[in-house]
Amino acid sequence: MPTRSSELSGLRPGHTKLRVVRKTDPSLLINLLDWLWDLVLLPFRLIGFLLFSPVLLVRFLFLQLSLLFKPSCSDLPRVSSHPTRSLETEHFSGSKYSLDLRKNQGRGVLDFRPIPLQAVFMEQPQHNVQDIKNLSAKQRLPALESPSERGSSRQSNGAGRYGFFKTKQFSSGLVLAAAIFLVVANMFYQTTLRIYRQVFAEATTGQEYLLLAENYIRAQDFPAAQDAFYKASQSFQIALDEMAKTKPAGVIPGVNTKLDIGELMISTGLMVSRAGYEMSIGLEPIFDIFSLEDSAQMTEDSMIADYTAQVMTVMMFARPQLRKSLAEINEARSLLARVDPGQVGSEYQDQLEQVVKQLDSLGEILDRVYSLSMILPDLLGNNGARHYLLVFQNNAELRPTGGFIGSYGVFSFDNGKLDQFFTDNVYNPDGQILVKGLCQLPPLPLQRLSLCWGMRDANWSPNFPTSAMDIIELYRQASERRVHGVIAITPEVLKDLLEITGPIYLSKWEEVVDSENAIDLIQYKVTLEQADTANPKTFLIDLSYELFDRVFALEKSSWTKLFNILDGALEKKDIQIFILDREQQRLIEKQGWAGSLLPNSHDYLLINNANVNGTKAHSFIEQKYQLTTNILQSGEVENTLQISYEHTGNWDWPSGVVESYQRVYLPLGAQLISSSAEQEGKRGITEVYEEVGKTVFADYIKIFPSSTLHITYRYSLPFTVAPFEERLAKYELVYQSQPGVYGIPLEHTIIFDPFEIMPLQATPGVELLDRGTIKSHLGKDKDVAYEIVFRRFSVLD
Known part of the structure; x- marks a missing residue:
């Protein structure tokens, strides 16, 4: 028979190899505090209040609440006649950690949560609960209740599992947490409101300076314009700096989009003001020359020839400023392009569209002036004749x-x-x-x-x-x-x-x-x-x-x-x-000044004629072009091109018969299906060959006075209009007019299956006639390029 001493020694936790796993926290108040902490954090996340100090404050208050409202627990027993009890658990890494229970006497519940004894001894079958109760009584340890006894005890108290929610302690803690939340939220609101007011004031000031600078530019008062642009840039920069302080509010749904749009608009204003400052520096000497200011040698009667040397000099001087200005305008255009018009109020959408057009126009002008500053000095002999x-x-x-x-x-x-x-x-x-x-x-x-x-x-x-x-x-x-x-x-x-x-x-x-x-x-x-x-x-x-x-x-x-x-x-x-x-x-x-054939990734068209009989009668020829593009269900594309020539002259000089070598330039790889002429005038079989990176259909034609010639080509294109990313597909056309020919529009019709694809967006000037037909009138005296984006049709559309 084992002695009590040996019996007790055998029950010591330090001599067991048990693995203790706590699946639930035994302290109801700790669970409550964790729940209350999550509850309080929810509104903080919504308002974006991520500052560190209030978080520490709330945590400190919760700590005090936990100490104040903790459940009554008896102190850990003092067992002087036995060695120190220790509980060893194996860590996942293989190391062991010991907890000296005697050293924890008198500590608060938050230092170490007491582990129920049955969790330690539950896996030793040689001892039952009654033995442990007897042992606890002899050693004056707190008696261990069985789970059934503990449950009946709680029910007898009438509180139940959630009885704490009805206590005064819970009500007081909740009121205190709500008060803290309201105080902090009010502080955040007041701070944010002050920042927004300052941002609005600075942005408005920057806008006013920009308008003032525009007036100075129109009046050619460039020093005043420089000052106004500089002050505008300062105001926009301050607004951006202040706006950065409102980042925490960006976590609120709906607010983050407004903040992003505001930041993009203010950044655009900053780029425009910087570009205007550099531009006014670069343009000042150029306008001084042409306004005859600061030039003792020039008079109102001076000739252009007297200015070419000075123009060369000032263009070279203006290059750095114009380059910086152009880069910043392009940056402003890219920033503004990121603004979704649908996210802007309807009352501001027209203004946004107008600003985009003005920036595009200004960018084109600056690009042209900068190109001139790069070209003119060398053209005028800066580096030799x-x-x-x-x-x-x-x-x-x-x-x-x-x-x-x-x-x-x-x-x-x-x-x-x-x-x-x-x-x-x-x-x-x-x-x-x-x-x-x-x-x-x-x-x-x-x-x-x-x-x-x-x-x-x-x-x-x-x-x-x-x-x-x-x-x-x-x-x-x-x-x-x-x-x-x-x-x-x-x-x-x-x-x-x-x-x-x-x-x-x-x-x-x-x-x-x-x-x-x-x-x-x-x-x-x-x-x-x-x-x-x-x-x-x-x-x-x-x-x-x-x-x-x-x-x-x-x-x-x-x-x-x-x-x-x-x-x-x-x-x-x-x-x-x-x-x-x-x-x-x-x-x-x-700049489009070279008369080059433009590259193309999709469709392309140039109709070019060369007189081969030496007459001067081409001014009597009126031309019309009609292009029909048929997008098949497979995505393949077939074009039908009809060219009409009407001779409005007679047989007398300078009119007469016009003989021409007509070439139609198409995308490389286009395949001729058929060609025909309604009247006599097309001679021979259409030639097909490649030239300057294009496929060419060539014919000799003869146009008689007071007659009309119609020529039709039907051909397939070397690409498909098939949906790609996100069910989208694109059709592009580059149309170039022949130099020396004026007022010839291209009437372009696009036919498609409305049950396969539907137009989503298009270049301005393109008109949707009905489901399945798009028409546009292009060209006349200059080259044009446009595109149409289609989306695959869905029954949900």
Whole structure:
């Protein structure tokens, strides 16, 4: 029989290898406090109050509550006659931790929660609960209640498991927590309200300074504009700094979106004010030159030629500021693009759209001015003399880049000053090619006109940079001179310039040339009256000398009109520029001044004609283009293109039969299905080949006076309009007009299955006629590109 001592020793927890697992917290108050803590944290998360100090305060108060309202527990027993009892539990890492129960006498319940004895001894089958009760009585330890006794005891108390919720302690704690929450919430509200008021005030101040700066810019008071832009940027920066303090409020649903939009708008204002500051610094010297300020050498009667050197200097000075300004405007545009109009109030959506348009317009203007600052200094001979060919393209005899080259000129700039300028008949250098025995065959369609390729026929490629390279090479062969670039102009430019200079009297010819009769008079002198002379282009050459002398002598009051004319001519491709320097040419192409064929990722269309019988009757031809795009259920695309030519002239000069080599440029890989002509005029079978990265359908056509010719092409495209990410699909079209041809719209109709796809958004100008049909009118005198985004149809739409 074991002794009591050995019995007690065998019951010591330190001699067991039990693993104690607490599945529930024995303290109801601790559970209550945890629940109350989660309850109080919920409104804090909603209002975004994440500051550290209030959290510590609340935790401290909960600690006091736990100490104040803890359940009554007897002190741990003192057992002096036995060694220290320890409870060993195996940790998941394999190490052991010992808890000295004797050392914990007198400590609060929060230091270590007492572990029920039955949790320790429940796995020892040799002892029952009654033995443990007897042992506890002898050692004066608290008696252990069985689970059934403990449950009946609680029920007898009448409180039940949740009886604490009815106590005064719980009510007092809840009231105290609510009071703390209200105090802290009020502090947060007042602080946030103060910050918002300051943000609004600073943002409004910045906006007012921007409006003030705009007025200064219009008045060309650039120092005042700089000051206003600077103050606007300061106000917007302060507003952003203050707004950063409201980040905690961003966790509140609905508030975070408003805060993000506000931050984007204020950041946009900051970028615009910085861009305006740099822009005003860069533009000030430029406007000083053209306003004749701060220049003792210049007067109101000074000529443009007197300014070229100064223009070169100030453009170089303005480059850094214009570059910074352009970068910040682009940043502002990208920030504003992130604002969802649907998240902005309906009363502000129109204003937002207007701001976007203004920023886009300002960005385009700055980009153009910056490109000019990069191009002009070198064009004007900043790094040495620069020589350029000027070719006159007569669009009455239409050719791929604008018209037949009948005359040309050479001009030079050295250190910003016009060095020389002369014009000549193109047949003179072409004759030198023949004399030197350097002839080479021209492109096949031109061989009916000549077997020796010269400058007059060099603009055969519709891609002007390609034609310009041929012009430069043929001129070098003829004259043994090198030039740095080519500028091509049409008679429309001469006509527009005469509106500024006024009528010009040519005493040698006893003719008065003005904007009304210039084109017809040039046509008559060159092709009829002087056709049989040794130099039929003499009239045009004499007019060019006098006209450009007048242009370079224009007074200040006419400069704005001149710049507008040049800008419009560049946009309509009445002026096309090619420079051998790659970086300058890249900037020219970026502005759309190079006459280049544009790249395309989807659909593309260019209809190009070249006169091959030498008549000057193309001005009597009226053209119409109709393109029908059919998007099949499979996503494949088929196009039907109808081209109409109506000859409004008669058989008398300068009208007559027009023979043309027509080329239709399409996406690379397009497949011809069929081609036909409703009337006689299309000769032979349509040629299909590749050129300048496009697929070409080519035909010889003949158009008789007072007749109409319709040509139809049906072809498939090398891509599909199939839904991709998020059931979306896209169709894009790049349409380019031929230089020298005006007022020809493209009527484009898109047909699709409305039960397969439906249009989601499109470029402005595109009209949805009905389910399954989209129509747009594009082009006329400039290149356009547009897109339509489709979404796969769903019965839920």
